[in-house]
Amino acid sequence: MNADLQASSSAGREPDAAREGALYDGDHGTLTGPQRRALVQLIAGPFISQSKAPDLFAVVSANRETFAEHLDNLFLDLVVDDTAGVAFTKVWSEERGVDDRRALLRSWNLTFMDSVVLLHLRDAVMRTGLKERTVVSEEEVFEATSPFQGVIGTDKSSPAKKFTATWNKMNNFSIISKTATPGRFEVSPVLRVVFGTEEIAALTKAYERLLGTTDETEVSESCVEVTDAIGVDEEETDDDRA
Incomplete structure (x- = not known):
């Protein structure tokens, strides 16, 4: 049967x-x-x-x-x-409202420098035509983000090392990729869509506040605004401290 x-x-x-x-x-x-x-x-x-x-x-x-x-x-x-x-x-x-959802994807905890460079690279992408490639150099980005270097943390002597750690991270996560021209990098168009308008607005406001003050209390408050806007991890990784 x-x-x-x-x-x-x-x-x-x-x-x-x-x-x-x-x-x-x-x-x-x-x-x-x-x-x-x-x-x-x-x-x-x-x-x-x-x-x-x-x-x-x-x-x-x-x-x-x-x-x-x-x-x-x-x-x-x-x-x-x-x-x-x-x-x-x-x-x-x-x-x-799904309380027991599971996070399968690995997370990327951003340092303050990571968020600064990401914002600059996204701005470069947004200024480029949709059918055009966005190409930058490491030196250009370092100089453009220099006003924010050293505004957070106690170690003021290694902005170049922190930036290099961030730049390597961008490369590892395919945010940037080498081009045929030595020293030139293409920025991924994913930055056009990965951040929402509200996140970018909050970041920009916080950074503008950072640039406009030298008061330690206001600097600290602005850094908190940055972490709230994009989930930045102010604790540096081993690479950042290298």
């Missing part, structure tokens, strides 16, 4: 390898090979760039609902910006 039931339940069912998206006999997945590779890259992060991975980006852009469905199972949102040519994931916000 049991054998009859098993035979009946399997009748007419395609072998796993014959199902759409199956990569081997016994595969329970429902996505195609390219879709799976794109999903892995989305979760691994930090983002998929149309200019650097056009095939993966095309897969994500053409199958947004499918990816959104799978990412929802992981408490993640899908963000795709065809204009900027980037796709990435972010953890569900607290506003959704």
Whole structure:
């Protein structure tokens, strides 16, 4: 009797390898090979760039609902910006009221210098045309952010070391990438969309306040505004102290 039931339940069912998206006999997945590779890259992060991975980006852009469905199972949102040519994931916000959600993605605790450089790089991207590349040099960015160097922390002697640690971090997270021209770096267009308007406005206000005062109390209060705006971690890492 049991054998009859098993035979009946399997009748007419395609072998796993014959199902759409199956990569081997016994595969329970429902996505195609390219879709799976794109999903892995989305979760691994930090983002998929149309200019650097056009095939993966095309897969994500053409199958947004499918990816959104799978990412929802992981408490993640899908963000795709065809204009900027980037796709990435972010953890569900607290506003959704899901108290027991889990954070699958690794977090990046920003130092004060990290946030200053990020804001400058985003401003450079926003000043560039949508179809144009944003290219900067390490020296240019160091000089542009120099007014903020040394406004926080007790060690005033190593702004260059702190900046270098931040610059290396930007490179490791693909915020910047080397170009064919020595000393020149392309800034990722992901900075067009990764921060909200309110976050940028709060950051800019705090930085302007920092530049306009030398009072230690006001400097401290402004640094708190920065941490509230973007989640900056004022505790320096080992790299920052190097």
